[in-house]
Amino acid sequence: PAMRLDVVSIFPDYLAPLELSLIGKAREDGLLDVRVHDLRDFTHDRHRTVDDTPYGGGAGMVMKPQPWSEALDHVLALDNPSGARPHLVVPGPGGQPFTQALARQLALEPWLAFACGRYEGIDERVYDHAREDLGLEVSVVSLGDYVLNGGEVAVLAMVEAIGRLVPGVIGNAESLVEESHEDGLLEYPIYTKPSSWNGREVPPVLLSGNHGAIAAWRHEQRLARTAARRPDLLHASHAGPHGDLEIS
Numbered sequence: 001p002a003m004r005l006d007v008v009s010i011f012p013d014y015l016a017p018l019e020l021s022l023i024g025k026a027r028e029d030g031l032l033d034v035r036v037h038d039l040r041d042f043t044h045d046r047h048r049t050v051d052d053t054p055y056g057g058g059a060g061m062v063m064k065p066q067p068w069s070e071a072l073d074h075v076l077a078l079d080n081p082s083g084a085r086p087h088l089v090v091p092g093p094g095g096q097p098f099t100q101a102l103a104r105q106l107a108l109e110p111w112l113a114f115a116c117g118r119y120e121g122i123d124e125r126v127y128d129h130a131r132e133d134l135g136l137e138v139s140v141v142s143l144g145d146y147v148l149n150g151g152e153v154a155v156l157a158m159v160e161a162i163g164r165l166v167p168g169v170i171g172n173a174e175s176l177v178e179e180s181h182e183d184g185l186l187e188y189p190i191y192t193k194p195s196s197w198n199g200r201e202v203p204p205v206l207l208s209g210n211h212g213a214i215a216a217w218r219h220e221q222r223l224a225r226t227a228a229r230r231p232d233l234l235h236a237s238h239a240g241p242h243g244d245l246e247i248s
């Protein structure tokens, strides 16, 4: 059965890239069932109002609870005779970090719903309503420690990271093995033809056919790169036999 992904946003066109290439093909192949909903379809006033001023004062606007409540009801009712429940994922700057490990966990779920906030975010009672009245698991997730204007960009990234882990979405060609961040080390340098380009040569070991030496060189490169760019990712399990982090 296809993994179902619902996205609610005031900018549904922002999610159009999900119809392209990889994710688009997975949709055609029936592996992913992606539905995008316009939050404004769940307003009833002439101006299709989705936001209002914050109680307690402060800058910016807050997303009103009622449209979100009706949008979630619509998502839960749509093509869902069994009354199944999606895991509601809400991007937010204050959320738990979105990591490859979280992507793997989410890729195992049959149904994810994404709420894309805008303005300063969504009225807190929507989260409480979703958990307590709709019985949904709700996760607030952050892409990183920087502030975006809304959740759409985050959802595009998460859907790509999660979707590519769904069996069949990625052909064997783009192998999922040796993915950086899978075992905590960054990826090694990669090369293709020609072997000599602009007076620059491909490291000879890669042309040697000595697969043991190639694997050793690649591991060494991953350690060195990780030490240089992401020392925070290095830990004891990457130490060599001498207990040191073998970095030339």
Ligand SMILES: Nc1cc(-c2ccc3ccn(Cc4ccccn4)c3c2)[nH]n1
Residues within 6 Å of the ligand: 091, 092, 093, 094, 116, 117, 118, 119, 120, 121, 141, 142, 143, 144, 145, 146, 147, 148, 149, 150, 151, 152, 154
């Ligand atoms: N990793 C992330 C995620 C986000 C994010 C996600 C959703 C929304 C909805 C509104 N904003 C703007 C905003 C600005 C200031 C404080 C709160 N929110 C969002 C930002 N920023 N960075």
